[in-house]
Amino acid sequence: MEASSSLWGGLNSGIVLSLLAVVWTMLWQALQGLQLHHFFGRHSRRLTRHLASILDPDLTVTVAEYDGGRMRRSDAYKEAKAYLERATREARGSGGVRHLRAEPDKDPDRVLLSMDDDEEITDEFRGAVVTWRACTAPQREDTGLAYYWRGGAPRERRSYKLFFAERHRDLVLGEYLTHVRRQGRAVMVQNRQRKLFTNISGDGSWDSDGVWSHVVFEHPKTFATLAMDPAKKKEVMDDLDAFRNGKDYYARVGKAWKRGYLLYGPPGTGKSTMIAAMANHLDYDVYDIELTSVRTNTDLRKLFIETTSKSIIVIEDIDCSLDLTSKRKKKKKKKKKEKEEADKKDGKEEDKEKEDDKAGGSKVTLSGVLNFIDGLWSACGGERIIVFTTNHVEKLDPALIRRGRMDKHIEMSYCCVESFKFLAKVYLDVDDHPRFGAVAALLREVEMTPADVVENMTPKGPSEDADSCLAALVEALEKAKEDALMAKKKKAEGKKEKAGAADDTTTE
Incomplete structure (x- = not known):
């Protein structure tokens, strides 16, 4: 009897343990489905943000230099940059900014001043005091386009960070940022210099x-x-x-x-x-x-x-x-x-591709x-x-x-009579001259580019006047006419010789 009770107790304990194991397995699978590490991570981040807001109550807006995956430079960044350049000039008088960067100005005797990296400047708008900081961070190599376009040399990521108090959220996000962009566009128009761009990298004298x-x-x-x-x-x-x-x-x-x-x-x-x-x-x-x-x-x-x-x-x-x-x-x-067939035969196709890439x-x-x-x-x-x-x-x-x-x-054709008269007025300041007739007659027979006309009638020294310059042009046109006739004659003779050679071949 005691043996039976002991056996029955053992069986009950085994069943209970088995049930507990099944329940624990089901519970563990359910907990895994809930992804507890995400749950705890999310709440820990909330706690961290809450503690950070106590230590640093300011909100932040980042204006990055590039948008669209670095496909093009951000208009908002350029406008903020122009706005802050003006704010920097105003702050400089009161010693507000200590580290400045100089760039070429529209006036060749002046420079445009902007904040250097990690420099800060404060601004006020309708009672709200905000702070701008110029930030620079190394470009991550896994950002594709940035790394590729720099030939394997990542470009720094530039941005402006705007710091402001929570109580000014609506004012800053609703009105101040619009004000910055409008004022920045106005400054850009005022300071605009027309530029000649090239896709060939230059030396230190070029502004990239x-x-x-x-x-x-x-x-x-x-x-x-x-x-x-x-x-x-x-x-x-x-x-x-x-x-x-x-x-x-x-x-x-x-x-x-x-x-x-x-x-x-x-x-x-x-x-x-x-x-x-x-x-x-x-x-x-x-x-x-x-x-x-x-x-x-x-x-x-x-x-x-x-x-x-x-x-x-x-x-x-x-x-x-x-x-x-x-x-x-x-x-x-x-x-x-x-x-391609020849390269394959010689076994040089792969080497050639490498050379082309290089x-x-x-x-x-x-x-x-x-x-x-x-x-x-x-x-x-x-x-x-x-x-x-x-x-x-x-x-x-x-x-x-x-x-x-x-x-x-x-x-864009050869110089005509009207173009010649225009050039004579611009370069010699003459509206009419006795040699105009000879020049006009020759231009109707000779093809000469405006560049050559200008070169031939440009004064070569202080002693040359309009008459001597036009005489030089007439001489150049006459020589060009003779050269053209000579070339035409040689061409005709060449054709005649070819025709004669062909006749001789036929006769033979």
């Missing part, structure tokens, strides 16, 4: 800004001093004015606010000076893209995204920059195939350039003009220069 480097744009050429047919010049100016004032029109028809210009003609006909005149007429910045330095289509897109509105984006001599000609398809494809050759394609002009990304921002120049328009792929991409084609 994102993927672009820039200098102050100071080209003196205007339409008033541009040698061009007056009617054609007025047509270009009217077209530029219509574009600048066409925001509502472009919005109404559903087009991106941009326009393409193709400038073509022989070297020395004034394509680059035309761009300078356009920039001065519109008061736009100029972005000069060296296309051979752009590695991929993605790089090209990045460059476009970081351009600003009110700008002219230029690719000069585009026929020389990349293989964008209409003849490229068959010949290049055939040559490439033959070359050399940093451009892999920008025609498709990438077309998307750059009028793809989806071209609508990021507005009021941009895209200008291509070429000496050989017939070599360009028709898809590249069709209307809608290059909307206006402007031929």
Whole structure:
């Protein structure tokens, strides 16, 4: 009997333990489902924030230099920077800021002063006192674009941090930040310097800004001093004015606010000076893209995204920059195939690819350039003009220069009579001269660029006057006429000799 009781007690204890084990397993699984470590972590963070708010009751707003995953520089950051530059100047008089950074000013004899890293400045707005701090932190290597665009050298992350009391939350977030942006834009307009940008990194004399480097744009050429047919010049100016004032029109028809210009003609006909005149007429910045330095289509897109509105984006001599000609398809494809086969036979294909990567050759394609002009990304921002120049328009792929991409084609031709008279007035200050007739007659027979006309009639010393300069021009035109006739004669003789040789071959 006692043995049975003992056995029964043992069984009961085993059952209880088994039940407890099952219940504990179910309870443990349930607790794991609740993710207790997240629960405790969340509440510990709340406790930490509560303790931090007791020690530091200020709220913080961060204005980062880049937004959109570092795709473009933040407008809010630029406006806050401009606002704080003015606040820094005002605080400097009272000794409020001790560490300053100097940057070029619109006035060449002055500098713009801004807060250096980790410096602070206080500001007051309707009774609320706030504090701004300039912050800099190392860029994380895993941020993709930042690391890639710097060639493996991460760029520092800059930002401004705004500190203010909890009781001023509505005032700061609702009105003060709007006030900062508006005032910052006004300061930017007041201090604006037109700039010439390039995508080629410069030395210490260049001021780096994102993927672009820039200098102050100071080209003196205007339409008033541009040698061009007056009617054609007025047509270009009217077209530029219509574009600048066409925001509502472009919005109404559903087009991106941009326009393409193709400038073509022989070297020395004034394509680059035309761009300078356009920039001065519109008061736009100029972005000069060296296309051979752009590695991929993605790089090209990045460059476009970081351009600003009110700008002219230029690719000069585009026929020389990349293989964008209409003849490229068959010949290049055939040559490439033959070359690949030869490389495979020699076992050098892999080595060649490594050499190309090391050399940093451009892999920008025609498709990438077309998307750059009028793809989806071209609508990021507005009021941009895209200008291509070429000496050989017939070599360009028709898809590249069709209307809608290059909307206006402007031929920069040889010097005509009207252009010559304009140049004589500008460079010699003469409206008429006895030699004008001889010059006009020769210009109708001889092709000479405006650059050559200017060079030949520019005074070479204080003793030269308008008459001697025009005489030099007439002499140069006569020589050019003789050279042209001689070249024509040699060409005819060459054709005659080829024809004779062909006849002899046929006779034999």
